[in-house]
Amino acid sequence: MKKFITILTASILTLTLVGCGTNVRDQVLDANTGKGQVQTRSMQTRAFDTTDQEATLRTVIATLQDLSFVIDKADLDLGSVSGTKLDGYAVRMTVSVRPRNQSQLIVRANATYNDEPILEPKPYQDFYNALSKALFLDAQAVE
Amino acid sequence: MLIIRQSSKLAVIVVLGLSAILSGCASGIPKDALTLKKDSFESRLLQTRKYQTLDEKNLLSASAAVLQDLGFNLDESETALGVVVGSKTRDATDGGQVAAAVFVALLGGGNMAIDERQMIRASLVTRPSKDEGSSIVRVTFQRVVWNTQKVVSRIEAINEAEIYQDFFSRLDKAVFLEGQKL
Numbered sequence: 001m002k003k004f005i006t007i008l009t010a011s012i013l014t015l016t017l018v019g020c021g022t023n024v025r026d027q028v029l030d031a032n033t034g035k036g037q038v039q040t041r042s043m044q045t046r047a048f049d050t051t052d053q054e055a056t057l058r059t060v061i062a063t064l065q066d067l068s069f070v071i072d073k074a075d076l077d078l079g080s081v082s083g084t085k086l087d088g089y090a091v092r093m094t095v096s097v098r099p100r101n102q103s104q105l106i107v108r109a110n111a112t113y114n115d116e117p118i119l120e121p122k123p124y125q126d127f128y129n130a131l132s133k134a135l136f137l138d139a140q141a142v143e
Numbered sequence: 144m145l146i147i148r149q150s151s152k153l154a155v156i157v158v159l160g161l162s163a164i165l166s167g168c169a170s171g172i173p174k175d176a177l178t179l180k181k182d183s184f185e186s187r188l189l190q191t192r193k194y195q196t197l198d199e200k201n202l203l204s205a206s207a208a209v210l211q212d213l214g215f216n217l218d219e220s221e222t223a224l225g226v227v228v229g230s231k232t233r234d235a236t237d238g239g240q241v242a243a244a245v246f247v248a249l250l251g252g253g254n255m256a257i258d259e260r261q262m263i264r265a266s267l268v269t270r271p272s273k274d275e276g277s278s279i280v281r282v283t284f285q286r287v288v289w290n291t292q293k294v295v296s297r298i299e300a301i302n303e304a305e306i307y308q309d310f311f312s313r314l315d316k317a318v319f320l321e322g323q324k325l
Contacts, residue, residue, distance in 0.1 A: 054223070054224070057224055058224060058225070058270050061224065061226065061268055061270075062268070062270065062281075065187075065190070065268065065281055065283060066179060066183050066187060067177055067178075067179065067183070068183070068186065068283075068300055069283075070228075070264055070265075070266040070283045070284070070285045070300075071226055071228060071266040071268060071283075072218075072219065072228060072266070073219050073221075073226075073228070074219075074221040074224045074226040075221055075224075076221060076223040076224050077223075081224075083266075084264075084285070085176070085300075086285045086286075086287065086298045086299050086300055087176075087298075087299060087300060088298060088299065089172075089173070089176075089298070090298060091172065091176055091177075111177075113171075113172040113176075118172055120172070122174070123172055123176060123177045124177075126175075126176075126177040126178045127177045129178075130177070130178070130179050
């Protein structure tokens with residue numbers, strides 16, 4: 001019985017440590033999220049039928065403001081915008097807008113909820129629904 | 144007797160282990176965190192004014208000056224996209240909370256943590272209006288409050304109407320124009 005308890009304690013401790021990825025490599029590389037890079041990227045990315053990067057970035061900023069984000073940074077050359085929403089919790093989001101081809105832009109968003117990456121598709125779908133309405137353009141899935 | 148004691152010890156270990164696992168990995172963004180809500184439109188009205196000018200750069204620099212008047216330091220700016228961001232750290236002591244803490248201490252409740260310090264952030268964005276010859280300004284404020292134990296006690300958007308009205312009346316004076324509500 002004593003041996004059993006020791007083993008159980010050891011395995012629970014291991015689970016606690018491993019399950020939440022407290023090691024530096026996993027945290028820096030987000031290597032332990034349980035989702036592949038391709039899956040994560042496609043969930044966070046949409047294509048839009050426009051080539052106006054500036055207008056798209058300005059609409060991204062307006063959409064973030066509509067969703068109660070305060071803009072932290074914006075850079076037209078880099079095509080990126082970051083914002084933070086505080087409402088008893090913190091959501092931080094970075095959105096980048098880059099040309100995809102002659103007729104399309106690609107928009108990518110990644111977000112963090114408190115100290116964790118957001119890996120469910122729903123919040124990204126909600127964001128792109130709002131952006132799509134503001135742009136009067138369809139958000140097209142990529143890949 | 145020995146068996147009972149061991150099995151209750153076991154239960155404690157399992158519960159502790161499970162709670163550690165759950166709290167460590169607890170994830171859960173509120174379902175509607177990134178959806179437009181009914182009050183999104185009201186907030187937009189409160190935070191936005193339209194000015195009869197096409198000079199976005201002038202509007203932006205006047206706005207930056209108003210933020211400076213209000214004691215903000217500018218953290219970021221991108222003129223090409225019409226963005227300025229500022230912040231300031233201020234005292235967050237609230238008279239009511241101090242009174243409550245004194246009351247608790249008098250009752251022998253010990254040292255109650257009260258709000259002590261806050262960081263206020265402001266972010267202001269200009270953009271051309273769909274109506275010709277005018278530009279839109281939208282400002283948003285938020286704050287993080289720490290208590291006397293240096294723990295974050297509040298993390299919120301600032302929605303008081305008077306704050307926005309006051310900000311825009313200052314901006315009106317700075318650009319010599321009167322901002323119109325949408």
